[in-house]
Amino acid sequence: MGQLFSNTSKDEDSGDFESSFTKYFENIQTENKIISQETIHLIELHLKRGNIQGAQSVIRDALKNIDNTPINIAVTGESGAGKSSFINALRGVGQEEEGAAEVGVVETTKWRTPYKHPKIKTLTLWDLPGIGTVNFPPKDYLEKVKLQEYDFFIIVSATCFTKLELDLAKAIRFMKKNYYFVRTKVDIDLNNEKESKPRTFDREKILQQIRSYYVNSFHQNNMEAPEIFLISNSHLSDYDFPALMDTLIKDLPAEKRHNFMLFLPNITEAAIDRKRKTMQQTIWLEAFKALLLLNTPVMEYSLRNNMNNLKASLNHYRYLFGVDDASLKAIAKDSQVPVEQLKEIIKSPYLLRNRGVLFKDVEKLALSKNEFLATGFFFGKIFYFQLLFLDTVTEDAKVLLRETYLRN
Incomplete structure (x- = not known):
């Protein structure tokens, strides 16, 4: 050779x-x-100076960091919004499979619950109780869910925007954490509209109305509206789920991107x-x-x-x-x-x-x-x-x- x-x-x-x-x-x-x-520049600096061992050491540490750095994602929001279904969909786990987040018509998450990704062991999705539930009243919510432990929050909603969700968004922003607003079950909304108004049904118009409702809710409360992602837990490739993943990857620190990208369904x-x-x-x-x-x-x-x-x-x-x-x-x-x-x-x-x-x-x-x-x-x-x-x-x-x- x-x-x-x-x-x-x-x-x-x-x-x-x-x-x-x-x-x-x-x-x-x-x-x-x-x-x-910064790591790229450091490696280049070592190479420019002829310090091969130094460059090799930086690369070795970077690869080790990529493999071992934990990623903690919090999923929260109103009761019954589809938090658990969203987590199961992200993990590629069926609702009846062993280790799936419990899904029900009533609030099933009574305590913050971690769900490891089945293949990416450093990635944990946390199913948080809905704010305002019996065990998690608003005044104690942030302390009990341990706000600082997560890389970012995904706030899930399925119906009307509530004051509790607004307060939660304010608190997350105050703590300088990223959050993303996800509106689930849009496929159900579209099907209902299509059945009730088959002649005037306009898919894009309805989706825009849903999006505008949430944007206006933030503006009416003197808050800058985050990007709103409309998704269906049953059909992840439709609607805004791919755009949500692109945004999360862009916002994550570089050393966490590798395992997060491998986690994508x-x-x-x-x-x-x-x-x-x-x-x-x-x-x-x-x-x-x-x-x-x-x-x-x-x-x-x-x-x-x-x-x-x-x-x-x-x-x-x-x-x-x-x-x-x-x-x-x-x-x-x-x-x-x-x-x-x-x-x-x-x-x-x-x-x-x-x-x-x-x-x-x-x-x-x-x-x-x-x-x-x-x-x-x-x-x-x-x-x-x-x-x-x-x-x-x-x-x-x-x-x-x-x-x-x-x-x-």
């Missing part, structure tokens, strides 16, 4: 490292970067692509970190002797993107499509079966003009495999979305 920058001095190597690092992150929008701009191809892009950044950073440690010629990497590691990487991507065996069974059950039929339309489970062909595919990938790979560095065959696995799993997730979710 040859020597990396074999004809350059150490200073020239550092300059090449810096140039490639800078170029890569210049091509990523700020709201999608999983490390902060596979409801649109854009959401799946977003997962792919954040995973690409971690693969690239791991590769760059490893490359910085190479002070000797790169040794031939024996891929054929490391199939267990490759298999673990592939299974990890399949798990995160919901195309692993357990996820396929769940999708088959929900969509009433035989699981064997789903397995026939995806490729990732079979990637490692014909290893000889796969090795040739990787050689072609290494020689390609793929923009992600064209950084001036030879990252090692193992990272080409990871990218190939990631791309294949991404496409599998899209195929399953088209065949099941979008068809229903």
Whole structure:
């Protein structure tokens, strides 16, 4: 495989490292970067000074921080607004599945209750009791729900805007926390209007009326209106749910974006692509970190002797993107499509079966003009495999979305 920058001095190597690092992150929008701009500048500074060990150390700490930083999301609002259903939808958990937030026609949340995401262990959704309930009167609410512990609040409403919700929004803003206002059950409102006024039914006009009602409620109470997101817990890909996720990602600190983006349900191809892009950044950073440690010629990497590691990487991507065996069974059950039929339309489970062909595919990938790979560095065959696995799993997730979710 040859020597990396074999004809350059150490200073020239550092300059090449810096140039490639800078170029890569210049091509990523700020709201999608999983490390902060300050961290990027620090790494560039180390590289400019030839401090390879310092740059490697910063990248290692950044990756560790990304993996371990907790994300706490509070979901609150009026009783019966659909808080628990919203949490279950976000977690991809059915209402009757084990570990689901309890859903009912009356207030079912009596105490603040944490719900871990089934795949992203650092992410917790907190189901908070409605303000003004028996155990949580307004005067004690903020103290009892421990306001300061959450990254942001999602206030859920399904009917008229109440004074209690307004007071809660004021308190959250006073504590310098972000909050987002979500109006659920808009699909029910639309269906009711369509049934009662079939000739004059205007979907967009009704949605705008709902939105305007909440905006005006804030203005009438001398408050700047937050962005209002209209959603259906039963149909997340419709209405404003994708826009809500985009806003949350943009507002989160960089080190929390990676796990939050992985948490997004596979409801649109854009959401799946977003997962792919954040995973690409971690693969690239791991590769760059490893490359910085190479002070000797790169040794031939024996891929054929490391199939267990490759298999673990592939299974990890399949798990995160919901195309692993357990996820396929769940999708088959929900969509009433035989699981064997789903397995026939995806490729990732079979990637490692014909290893000889796969090795040739990787050689072609290494020689390609793929923009992600064209950084001036030879990252090692193992990272080409990871990218190939990631791309294949991404496409599998899209195929399953088209065949099941979008068809229903």
